[in-house]
Amino acid sequence: MADTMTSTSDALGDQMLDMGKRARAASTALAKTNAETRTAGLKAMAAALKAATPALLEANAKDMAGGQTKGLSPAMLDRLALDEPRIEAIAAALLDIAALPDPVGSEIARWTVPSGLDIARVRTPLGVIGIIYEARPNVTADAAALCIRSGNAVILRAGSESLNSAKIIAEALRAGLTSVGLPEDAIQLVQTTDRAAVGHMLTGLNTTIDVIVPRGGISLLKRVQEEARIPVIGHLEGLCHIYVDAKADPQKAVDITVNSKMRRTGICGAAETLLIDSAVAGTLLPAIASALTDAGCTLRGDTRARSLVPNMSAATEEDWHTEYLDAILSVRVVDGANAALAHIAQYGTGHTEAIITEDEDTANRFLAEVDAGIVMVNASTQYADGGEFGMGAEIGIATGRIHARGPVGAEQLTIFKYVVRGTGQTRP
Amino acid sequence: MADTMTSTSDALGDQMLDMGKRARAASTALAKTNAETRTAGLKAMAAALKAATPALLEANAKDMAGGQTKGLSPAMLDRLALDEPRIEAIAAALLDIAALPDPVGSEIARWTVPSGLDIARVRTPLGVIGIIYEARPNVTADAAALCIRSGNAVILRAGSESLNSAKIIAEALRAGLTSVGLPEDAIQLVQTTDRAAVGHMLTGLNTTIDVIVPRGGISLLKRVQEEARIPVIGHLEGLCHIYVDAKADPQKAVDITVNSKMRRTGICGAAETLLIDSAVAGTLLPAIASALTDAGCTLRGDTRARSLVPNMSAATEEDWHTEYLDAILSVRVVDGANAALAHIAQYGTGHTEAIITEDEDTANRFLAEVDAGIVMVNASTQYADGGEFGMGAEIGIATGRIHARGPVGAEQLTIFKYVVRGTGQTRP
Numbered sequence: 001m002a003d004t005m006t007s008t009s010d011a012l013g014d015q016m017l018d019m020g021k022r023a024r025a026a027s028t029a030l031a032k033t034n035a036e037t038r039t040a041g042l043k044a045m046a047a048a049l050k051a052a053t054p055a056l057l058e059a060n061a062k063d064m065a066g067g068q069t070k071g072l073s074p075a076m077l078d079r080l081a082l083d084e085p086r087i088e089a090i091a092a093a094l095l096d097i098a099a100l101p102d103p104v105g106s107e108i109a110r111w112t113v114p115s116g117l118d119i120a121r122v123r124t125p126l127g128v129i130g131i132i133y134e135a136r137p138n139v140t141a142d143a144a145a146l147c148i149r150s151g152n153a154v155i156l157r158a159g160s161e162s163l164n165s166a167k168i169i170a171e172a173l174r175a176g177l178t179s180v181g182l183p184e185d186a187i188q189l190v191q192t193t194d195r196a197a198v199g200h201m202l203t204g205l206n207t208t209i210d211v212i213v214p215r216g217g218i219s220l221l222k223r224v225q226e227e228a229r230i231p232v233i234g235h236l237e238g239l240c241h242i243y244v245d246a247k248a249d250p251q252k253a254v255d256i257t258v259n260s261k262m263r264r265t266g267i268c269g270a271a272e273t274l275l276i277d278s279a280v281a282g283t284l285l286p287a288i289a290s291a292l293t294d295a296g297c298t299l300r301g302d303t304r305a306r307s308l309v310p311n312m313s314a315a316t317e318e319d320w321h322t323e324y325l326d327a328i329l330s331v332r333v334v335d336g337a338n339a340a341l342a343h344i345a346q347y348g349t350g351h352t353e354a355i356i357t358e359d360e361d362t363a364n365r366f367l368a369e370v371d372a373g374i375v376m377v378n379a380s381t382q383y384a385d386g387g388e389f390g391m392g393a394e395i396g397i398a399t400g401r402i403h404a405r406g407p408v409g410a411e412q413l414t415i416f417k418y419v420v421r422g423t424g425q426t427r428p
Numbered sequence: 429m430a431d432t433m434t435s436t437s438d439a440l441g442d443q444m445l446d447m448g449k450r451a452r453a454a455s456t457a458l459a460k461t462n463a464e465t466r467t468a469g470l471k472a473m474a475a476a477l478k479a480a481t482p483a484l485l486e487a488n489a490k491d492m493a494g495g496q497t498k499g500l501s502p503a504m505l506d507r508l509a510l511d512e513p514r515i516e517a518i519a520a521a522l523l524d525i526a527a528l529p530d531p532v533g534s535e536i537a538r539w540t541v542p543s544g545l546d547i548a549r550v551r552t553p554l555g556v557i558g559i560i561y562e563a564r565p566n567v568t569a570d571a572a573a574l575c576i577r578s579g580n581a582v583i584l585r586a587g588s589e590s591l592n593s594a595k596i597i598a599e600a601l602r603a604g605l606t607s608v609g610l611p612e613d614a615i616q617l618v619q620t621t622d623r624a625a626v627g628h629m630l631t632g633l634n635t636t637i638d639v640i641v642p643r644g645g646i647s648l649l650k651r652v653q654e655e656a657r658i659p660v661i662g663h664l665e666g667l668c669h670i671y672v673d674a675k676a677d678p679q680k681a682v683d684i685t686v687n688s689k690m691r692r693t694g695i696c697g698a699a700e701t702l703l704i705d706s707a708v709a710g711t712l713l714p715a716i717a718s719a720l721t722d723a724g725c726t727l728r729g730d731t732r733a734r735s736l737v738p739n740m741s742a743a744t745e746e747d748w749h750t751e752y753l754d755a756i757l758s759v760r761v762v763d764g765a766n767a768a769l770a771h772i773a774q775y776g777t778g779h780t781e782a783i784i785t786e787d788e789d790t791a792n793r794f795l796a797e798v799d800a801g802i803v804m805v806n807a808s809t810q811y812a813d814g815g816e817f818g819m820g821a822e823i824g825i826a827t828g829r830i831h832a833r834g835p836v837g838a839e840q841l842t843i844f845k846y847v848v849r850g851t852g853q854t855r856p
Contacts, residue, residue, distance in 0.1 A: 422807025
């Protein structure tokens with residue numbers, strides 16, 4: 001026995017590999033179930049979560065105490081906190097996901113070729129999904145449920161702040177699966193706060209994890225970028241721009257800018273930079289700035305913007321790169337659509353970009369040329385949300401350029417295979 | 429100046445980074461062009477390639493001489509060789525790709541949500557694609573053309589054996605692009621045989637390469653698995669199985685097995701293992717084996733198969749893992765569909781798997797449960813080909829589970845974005 005030579009890190013590696021193997025087995029079993037069973041599983045998960053309310057409140061109290069000791073900000077503590085209504089809401093969200101159409105097995109396309117073969121492109125689960133996320137306890141339930149809806153097994157890595165809550169939630173969800181005969185290992189939670197666990201996940205646990213979905217701040221995203229050896233459905237920052245074109249309707253420009261920035265400043269679809277055409281900045285920018293200021297927004301402008309609205313502070317290069325997630329907006333006067341498109345290409349993060357214009361050609365050009373998951377004309381960037389898109393719950397807004405882009409819901413957690421039905425064809 | 433401190437490796441890194449930057453710029457320019465311009469570019473590429481025939485024959489003669497010195501096998505040398513008809517065929521393939529529907533800008537779906545927003549999911553290019561491949565010179569042209577058809581810029585890394593030919597081909601394709609006003613840097617070829625160039629590509633050239641498509645043997649694929657830090661559209665081996673079910677039509681079983689194995693043994697869709705239900709092996713296996721033997725195929729069987737067909741040699745564990753790409757077939761007698769599915773799950777590479785059966789329930793179960801890019805009933809695995817699927821040219825058959833699976837044609841080299849058209853909506 002060489003146990004004495006086994007370091008803690010190796011022990012964790014073995015645990016993680018075992019988790020991966022169990023996830024793969026659960027994924028294979030889950031892929032053979034039908035939509036009705038998965039729906040029953042999701043409903044049972046909701047019921048089990050509600051039944052776990054007392055244990056969950058107790059665990060969450062520990063997380064809150066730990067968070068206070070750690071000195072988490074009031075905003076962070078609020079995101080971490082659970083009470084009965086919030087637990088009810090998490091369970092209700094599980095029922096919403098149970099009511100979504102099940103994507104697995106649906107035909108995306110079907111055609112017959114000259115050889116007589118009948119070919120169908122059919123949705124299948126991705127397999128095993130690894131999700132690495134931070135504070136909010138509801139992500140444990142939402143993410144797991146979206147994976148079950150799409151026939152995937154999931155390995156969840158919660159933030160250390162919410163681990164006690166996440167453990168009780170995961171336990172309840174697993175009990176729900178078991179109660180309808182689904183494999184409990186379709187949902188597994190990493191039980192340690194050891195950051196080395198993330199490294200194991202990013203290398204794919206010896207090919208048992210098929211794809212990683214990171215949800216978190218810039219330090220997590222950088223780590224994923226450096227260490228991941230398996231595909232990532234990435235969710236970068238949402239540095240969203242509003243471009244007010246020369247042909248913008250003035251009222252829409254005011255209303256949409258204020259709503260995009262101020263409705264909720266902490267979400268990834270909130271606007272962070274206003275670009276305005278110099279042809280209309282003189283008349284329109286003061287009105288927009290005044291409406292924003294009235295709504296409690298601080299403005300940081302370039303030289304031309306400040307010459308029109310003197311009470312702005314000066315924007316630095318850093319500002320064009322900053323996702324404030326706060327009541328702050330950077331403002332730049334640009335010379336037409338070309339300059340706006342160039343600014344967005346340079347500073348955008350591929351999330352959501354909007355133009356305000358009544359000119360159809362300019363709108364179409366913006367929609368075609370901006371390279372982002374979501375491009376909008378005459379609408380608030382705050383609509384960047386799977387629910388508002390009619391897609392149901394989502395795990396985030398993907399900003400990469402592979403597999404899925406924009407809101408990642410159950411359908412985006414699938415891939416396809418070709419099902420070919422012949423009558424004895426051999427190829428000449 | 430610190431030039432004296434720059435190692436060769438750093439110089440290559442700088443060159444590769446520069447290549448990446450130029451590819452990104454070309455990708456941005458290309459994304460703004462329309463389908464007609466890209467079609468004109470593809471036609472001009474074909475014309476320029478034909479015009480380069482003398483230079484290409486000269487370069488290919490160098491490659492052939494080098495290959496003979498290196499001691500390449502006759503099969504490898506044949507794959508490397510070009511003559512006028514083969515160059516004509518490569519040019520014709522470019523014209524075929526020019527005639528394919530252009531996927532960029534096409535609407536995959538469009539709907540209106542209760543807020544009144546009009547939402548469309550629209551195809552866009554992936555961006556910059558890195559393709560790493562081996563011997564055959566035609567891949568340089570085919571792969572580049574598929575990327576142009578789908579609006580992507582491409583960085584090509586050819587095998588060292590075909591580099592002289594590849595240089596002339598790439599030069600001609602670039603001249604074709606320039607002649608219609610498209611950016612020549614949309615097609616770039618790595619000009620060195622230094623293997624470190626592959627490493628630079630696999631780490632994404634500082635995020636200028638969006639996705640890697642490897643085409644090659646197991647050593648390349650292992651390297652990609654270990655080193656890639658960016659998404660990979662993977663093409664593993666094609667270890668394809670034929671399962672002859674108890675309810676198989678005997679004639680179809682014979683014909684399809686022989687065709688799947690022997691039509692062309694060197695392609696990834698060729699069958700490598702025959703699984704046959706013990707319920708019919710006694711009557712059917714001798715007939716299938718005899719037809720295969722008559723066609724020149726060597727058989728390697730498990731104990732039960734050999735008891736039925738004594739002239740088979742013994743299959744070892746290694747055989748179940750082997751993609752022969754030759755006139756050899758491994759044969760295993762299994763007890764029903766469960767055992768066949770378990771064998772395929774253990775040894776399959778996710779490429780193409782086929783069942784021969786007249787039983788609809790068993791067929792449907794096989795089609796649903798086998799985890800592969802292509803699953804077939806009563807048809808030869810040799811149909812695993814983008815052309816036979818009606819998809820036109822392809823860059824390979826993807827065996828991964830993310831982004832694209834099965835034949836990777838122009839459409840599979842795209843992603844989508846959401847185009848949202850509003851009339852002034854602000855979110856409540």
